[in-house]
Amino acid sequence: MSGYKKGQRLTAWILTGLTVLLAIALCWAALDLWLEGRAIRQTNPAAVIYSPEAVHARAGKVLPVFLAWLVALVAALCFGPRNAKPFHPRTRVSAQAAVPTPRRLQWLRIGLFAAAAVLIVLGVLNGGLRDVLVKAVNLCTECIGLG
Amino acid sequence: MDKQTSWWSRHRPTTRRLVQLYTALLYNAHLKGFAEGEIYTGKSKALCVPGLNCYSCPAAVGACPLGALQNAVAASASRPAFYVVGVLLLFGLALGRVICGWACPMGLLQELLHKLPTPKIKKGRITRALTWLKYVLLVVLALAVPLYYAFRRVPVPGFCKYVCPAGTLEGAIALLLHPDNQSKLGLLGILFTRKFVILVLITLACIFLYRAFCRFLCPLGALYGLMSRLALLGVKLDQSRCTDCGACQRVCPMDIRKVGDRECISCGKCIGVCPTSAIQFRAGKAVLHVSDVPAEKTGKRGRRVLTWTLALLVLAGVLIAVNFPASAKPEPVSTSQTGNETVQTTGEEPQTTGETQQTTNAAPAIGSEPGQRLGDFTVERIGGASFTLSEQRGRFVVLNIWATWCGPCVAELPILEEFANTHPDASVLAVHASLITEDVEQWLAQGSCSLDFAIDQDGTVSNLVGASTMLPHTVILDRNGTVLYNCPGSITAALLEDFYSRAS
Numbered sequence: 263m264s265g266y267k268k269g270q271r272l273t274a275w276i277l278t279g280l281t282v283l284l285a286i287a288l289c290w291a292a293l294d295l296w297l298e299g300r301a302i303r304q305t306n307p308a309a310v311i312y313s314p315e316a317v318h319a320r321a322g323k324v325l326p327v328f329l330a331w332l333v334a335l336v337a338a339l340c341f342g343p344r345n346a347k348p349f350h351p352r353t354r355v356s357a358q359a360a361v362p363t364p365r366r367l368q369w370l371r372i373g374l375f376a377a378a379a380v381l382i383v384l385g386v387l388n389g390g391l392r393d394v395l396v397k398a399v400n401l402c403t404e405c406i407g408l409g
Numbered sequence: 410m411d412k413q414t415s416w417w418s419r420h421r422p423t424t425r426r427l428v429q430l431y432t433a434l435l436y437n438a439h440l441k442g443f444a445e446g447e448i449y450t451g452k453s454k455a456l457c458v459p460g461l462n463c464y465s466c467p468a469a470v471g472a473c474p475l476g477a478l479q480n481a482v483a484a485s486a487s488r489p490a491f492y493v494v495g496v497l498l499l500f501g502l503a504l505g506r507v508i509c510g511w512a513c514p515m516g517l518l519q520e521l522l523h524k525l526p527t528p529k530i531k532k533g534r535i536t537r538a539l540t541w542l543k544y545v546l547l548v549v550l551a552l553a554v555p556l557y558y559a560f561r562r563v564p565v566p567g568f569c570k571y572v573c574p575a576g577t578l579e580g581a582i583a584l585l586l587h588p589d590n591q592s593k594l595g596l597l598g599i600l601f602t603r604k605f606v607i608l609v610l611i612t613l614a615c616i617f618l619y620r621a622f623c624r625f626l627c628p629l630g631a632l633y634g635l636m637s638r639l640a641l642l643g644v645k646l647d648q649s650r651c652t653d654c655g656a657c658q659r660v661c662p663m664d665i666r667k668v669g670d671r672e673c674i675s676c677g678k679c680i681g682v683c684p685t686s687a688i689q690f691r692a693g694k695a696v697l698h699v700s701d702v703p704a705e706k707t708g709k710r711g712r713r714v715l716t717w718t719l720a721l722l723v724l725a726g727v728l729i730a731v732n733f734p735a736s737a738k739p740e741p742v743s744t745s746q747t748g749n750e751t752v753q754t755t756g757e758e759p760q761t762t763g764e765t766q767q768t769t770n771a772a773p774a775i776g777s778e779p780g781q782r783l784g785d786f787t788v789e790r791i792g793g794a795s796f797t798l799s800e801q802r803g804r805f806v807v808l809n810i811w812a813t814w815c816g817p818c819v820a821e822l823p824i825l826e827e828f829a830n831t832h833p834d835a836s837v838l839a840v841h842a843s844l845i846t847e848d849v850e851q852w853l854a855q856g857s858c859s860l861d862f863a864i865d866q867d868g869t870v871s872n873l874v875g876a877s878t879m880l881p882h883t884v885i886l887d888r889n890g891t892v893l894y895n896c897p898g899s900i901t902a903a904l905l906e907d908f909y910s911r912a913s
Contacts, residue, residue: 278527278617285613289606296602307903308894312597335525342526371502371639378498385492389846390481394492395455396844397480397814398464398472401448401879403898404817405476405569406465406580407604408596408879 273334273342280331287327291320425511425676426520427717432460433514435724437579441732442467446587448878451731457493459500460513461629463573465580467587470731473575474500475551475629479566483555484814486562487847497632505640506633509623510674515575516623522615530617537664539625540672546572547628562856564816568628570600574611577604593879596898619662624672634671642692643675644668650687657683777875782890784873788840788863791850796838796863798890805835805912806886807905810865810876812842813852817899818881826860828905835909837861842880843868887912 299311385391403409422430436458439449448467458471474497481490500508509516523529530536546568554567569576581601584590614621623630637643646657646668657668657679665672668679668688680688690697775784787797798806809825811818822839829837841849841864849864865871876882879897885908887893893908 274526274528277525281525281527281613281616285609288609292602292605292609296599299598303903307901307907310595312594312601314591314594317594338526367639371641374498374502374639378495378502381491381495381498383495385490385495388488388491390488390490390492391455393481393484393488393814393846394457394472394477395452396846397477398454398469399448399450399878400812400815400842400844401465401580401584401877401897402566402815402817403596403879403881404600405566406463406576406584407570407601408581408584408593409598409600409898 269341270343273338277331277334277338277342280327280334284324284327284331287324291324295320426517428511429513429517429520431720431724432512433462433517435727436460436462436471436514437466437468438470438724438727439468439731440728442469443583443587446584446589448584449731450878451734453731457496457500459504459508461515461575461627462513463575463579465576465584467583469579470727475573476566476569476576479551479555479569480564480814482552483559483564483566483816484846485556486559487852498636501633501636502639503641504633505637505643505675506630506671506673507640507643507675508633509627509630510676513623515627516620516674519615519620519622522612523619525616527616529619532619532662532664536618536624540664542625543627543631546626547631551628558816562852563819564814566816570816571604572607572626574604574608574622577601577608593897595896620674623674624664630674637669637671637673643690644673644677644680645689645691647687647689650685652685652687654684657688777873777884777892777895779892779895781892783884783886783892786870786873788838788865788870790838791853791862791864796836796861798886801836801886802890803888805832805888805909806884806890807835807837808870808874808884808886809837809839809900810842810871810874810880810882810884811839812844812846812880813849814846815842815880821881821899822858822860824900824902824905826858828902828909829860832909838863840865840870842871842876885912 295316296311298316299309299313302309303311401408439451442449446467448465449470451470453470454464454472456471457474457477459474461475462469462471462473464471464473464476474493477493478490478497481488481493484490504512550567550571554565558565581604585593585597611622611626618624633640658665660678660682661668661673662678663672663674663676667673669675675690677690680690774781777783783798785797785799787795789795807825807828809818809821811822813819825837825839829835838861841862843865845864849862853862863870870876871882874882874884874895877897881899882897883894883900884892885894885905893912894904
């Protein structure tokens, strides 16, 4: 952050602080919600942990932090540090002849390409392609974290 | 303001950024899915896309190679994972980690997060050491865990289940945001809480560290990194012209030791700073004029316009094909008709004894929602006798829709079995979903589960209970056939006992 004006540094650090705070708030909200839901579930196994009411209540608490973060973000984008020296390469690449790849590497590559092709054909024949389709068009609730 | 410091000169998208945006849209062309809250179920999902993109995202039109790999490893006890291994080998050999730098939506997202104007953590020895973590995750979570559970016949894609932020963000959260999926909030528990916290922490890390997930955690990047040296396309170093000045390493935001090594994502930032032009973006023997420079400065204009025109035509074609398919989907089964009306079942007949069933009780209404009475159906149990719902009156009924390829489904079978054994007055039927990847009877014969099983060949039962593409799905009926519980997601023994005591 050196080389920037004091005001620019300040906005960046405020945004940093609020970003960390927002992350903490989000994690706290999720954990708090789960802990509360777990306690309720001990008496009522069918109780919904992430009920819309509980989610809205936690969202209401996180919202001020989020709004503050949003304001800080806009301020940082407008007045914060900016990339004074954007990366724009000075030199252009000339069309020189590429260095030949070692022959041994070429043969290995060809062999592996052939192996990949054979594996794909075998996979299509043994039903692997259909397996991928079946799993991709259905939702495994646990796999995406739904539970 | 001169051209060098103008807003546009600082924010003009590079060729790489345009390609990243293009591929992200191409992988997620089913934009209608966000409006419908449903995932795409077209046949293109049999094909893996090169980058990490959760196939449970409502917009995804292809399969995630990492998810497909884990599921293939999980099913390797019954079928060798030839297809997915072949596809990954092909992608790795052809593109290597160019995929990470140019064609991964998660990579794009991380780079945009890193653009937030905050202080950044520079790369160093610690970040270099942390890059090995992704290889550990590849071996442990993406390969060893699915393989271990494969021999216990429970498919568990370890990385997807415990870590993958793409699944949480693109799959779970994107689906839950849709108003129609509010009922799915009931599924959420510790698993979602844990994955949500992981997502927040990874997002935070990506703001302060360039591509934190990609550098330290992504098993797919690790896999492609192993094939970097062999990759046909990518940034290559001409050793004979290299003066070891280190300019490339200094400008590189990744933890490279040498251009083109396992950590190099071929972004091309180093091409322009090399004083001897020893670094080139090559496709085999051909030298390509692409680097991370503003789009309008690279290549020949005519060729560039032609390339982008063709690419946009392809994208437009894909968008039209997946969002406005020529053949309309069949109407879903109506499951909320009143008392004496008939319950229709889709499909052509096979396992049910009739397409329509007359009901005799005037109330409650027939449907699949709690409080409604489930329409009648008949399915053949595996091993003989048929199961007719109307014949179960007076019994507590649990219908579980499962599949051999679904980890949580297989994991909860023992819970159902124990419940069935301890409650003789309950009928528990595990109905295998219509999508079958292996011989279910053979799969059952290998185990010793004493539950009643059936196969929902044409999806009749799934349609009747209103099951979506989410598995497992459990329906609990009281002794009058009235629905007490009808939800996707795993169930617990306590939940079953609770409903059983209520029904009693």
